[in-house]
Amino acid sequence: MKRAITLLGLLACLHAGAQTAPASSTLAPLATTATGAQQFTLRNGMQLIVQPDRRAPTAVHMVWLRVGSMDEVDGRSGVAHVLEHMMFKGTKKLPPGEFSRRVAALGGQENAFTSRDYTGYYQQIPASRLADVMRLEADRFAHNQWPDAEFGKEIEVVKEERRMRTEDQPRAALIEQLYATTFIASPYRRPVVGWMSDLDSMTPADVRQFHRQWYAPGNAAVVVAGDVDPAQVLALAQKTYGAISPRALPARKPRTEPVQQGLRRIDFKAPAEQAYVALAFRVPGIARIEDMQDSDRDGLALLVLSAVLSGYDGARLERALTQGAERVADSADSHASVVGRGPALFLLTGVPAAGKTAQQVEDALRAEVARVARDGVSEAELSRVKTQWAASTIYARDSLYSQASDLGSNWVQGLPLDADERLLKLLRAVTPEQVQAVAARYFGDDQLTVATLVPQPLAAGAKRAAPAPAAGERMH
Numbered sequence: 001m002k003r004a005i006t007l008l009g010l011l012a013c014l015h016a017g018a019q020t021a022p023a024s025s026t027l028a029p030l031a032t033t034a035t036g037a038q039q040f041t042l043r044n045g046m047q048l049i050v051q052p053d054r055r056a057p058t059a060v061h062m063v064w065l066r067v068g069s070m071d072e073v074d075g076r077s078g079v080a081h082v083l084e085h086m087m088f089k090g091t092k093k094l095p096p097g098e099f100s101r102r103v104a105a106l107g108g109q110e111n112a113f114t115s116r117d118y119t120g121y122y123q124q125i126p127a128s129r130l131a132d133v134m135r136l137e138a139d140r141f142a143h144n145q146w147p148d149a150e151f152g153k154e155i156e157v158v159k160e161e162r163r164m165r166t167e168d169q170p171r172a173a174l175i176e177q178l179y180a181t182t183f184i185a186s187p188y189r190r191p192v193v194g195w196m197s198d199l200d201s202m203t204p205a206d207v208r209q210f211h212r213q214w215y216a217p218g219n220a221a222v223v224v225a226g227d228v229d230p231a232q233v234l235a236l237a238q239k240t241y242g243a244i245s246p247r248a249l250p251a252r253k254p255r256t257e258p259v260q261q262g263l264r265r266i267d268f269k270a271p272a273e274q275a276y277v278a279l280a281f282r283v284p285g286i287a288r289i290e291d292m293q294d295s296d297r298d299g300l301a302l303l304v305l306s307a308v309l310s311g312y313d314g315a316r317l318e319r320a321l322t323q324g325a326e327r328v329a330d331s332a333d334s335h336a337s338v339v340g341r342g343p344a345l346f347l348l349t350g351v352p353a354a355g356k357t358a359q360q361v362e363d364a365l366r367a368e369v370a371r372v373a374r375d376g377v378s379e380a381e382l383s384r385v386k387t388q389w390a391a392s393t394i395y396a397r398d399s400l401y402s403q404a405s406d407l408g409s410n411w412v413q414g415l416p417l418d419a420d421e422r423l424l425k426l427l428r429a430v431t432p433e434q435v436q437a438v439a440a441r442y443f444g445d446d447q448l449t450v451a452t453l454v455p456q457p458l459a460a461g462a463k464r465a466a467p468a469p470a471a472g473e474r475m476h
Contacts, residue, residue, distance in 0.1 A: 046217035051225040059226030064408040067214040078194015089146040127227040138240035170270035178451040216247040225404040282447035285344030301434040306336035307385035373440035
């Protein structure tokens with residue numbers, strides 16, 4: 001089944017500058033949305049966002065940091081993700097593992113995630129235990145502390161994660177190589193989990209230094225959604241998070257990706273049962289949703305183009321490539337990765353059907369984009385994907401986690417709290433002519449990188465799983 005594209009997913013990587021919250025504290029909300037969400041500034045510059053939802057006596061508590069793998073330097077790839085793991089390994093007050101035991105004892109669930117652009121931590125707990133998890137999270141934010149022996153054990157866990165999720169998954173390994181080939185200057189060329197050689201040489205000091213650099217109040221936001229009162233949550237936040245001393249952030253240097261001057265192509269050999277092909281086109285991203293420039297509008301149209309190609313069951317790529325007697329692919333997909341702090345890509349991927357080649361799938365994928373450029377799209381197609389986006393925005397409100405994650409991702413991009421509603425309005429205004437124009441403008445050879453998985457023999461008796469590659473995010 002195809003998974004519908006949601007606005008929450010689109011916003012999860014939307015670009016933001018390296019903004020630091022103002023140092024002053026205020027009891028008055030900085031912003032309030034139609035749904036009742038309020039944003040405050042704590043005395044140390046940390047942001048607090050509260051979304052009341054009284055339908056059940058539960059709450060979701062999250063901490064978002066505007067730091068991810070793109071803020072690493074060469075030789076220390078993966079350190080943002082390793083730090084995420086080490087945040088569960090103790091503080092000055094708590095021994096290793098005690099944080100998770102206490103959350104469980106409160107009746108809560110927890111996890112964390114790292115992406116290229118951000119890092120986040122969350123707990124879902126009974127609303128009556130919110131104060132407890134705020135104290136716990138504020139403590140580990142400010143006082144993360146663990147013995148070197150804990151790092152020695154956990155780095156092996158991360159290495160095994162890399163083996164299982166990337167090195168033992170040919171398609172994921174191919175996508176890693178695709179990004180490393182597509183980007184030269186951008187830190188997006190490095191995997192979120194890190195290169196194995198960097199993990200091998202990583203030290204406890206590397207991780208502690210990254211924590212000191214980036215885990216500062218002005219680089220973070222606390223998000224609470226659920227059966228809560230904003231004034232009470234603000235008082236709790238001032239008492240817990242507000243007591244953390246402010247600290248200056250490192251300067252973020254621009255790392256502008258050079259213009260690509262011609263087609264790049266790689267073959268990736270790995271034990272696999274089927275070939276796989278991935279095409280990455282350099283395209284403009286969406287840098288803002290207010291005062292949009294032409295490139296931002298093209299980014300919106302590319303989002304719509306991707307949805308037309310593969311955003312629902314029976315979309316264009318599925319019909320053209322995977323159905324009928326002459327089908328060339330077992331699966332085909334597209335993804336407009338046009339939202340993020342780094343450069344944007346439009347991906348086309350496919351798995352050849354029995355008796356078909358990767359080259360035939362590559363040609364068929366490009367032919368479908370060329371058909372849109374030549375013949376355009378119908379109003380009915382656009383209406384379908386726009387209706388789907390509107391429905392996904394409404395359904396997301398049924399989940400406290402989705403509400404909190406939406407607000408956190410908006411903040412981490414420097415966007416207004418109601419950015420999902422604003423983006424939906426902009427997407428509804430995209431015309432068939434705009435979709436046809438971007439299909440004609442951005443899919444030539446000069447901005448294209450092609451990666452092809454060349455299957456190698458499997459070991460006797462082995463059957464290798466081949467899930468679709470993850471979209472650049474690592475869960476703890």
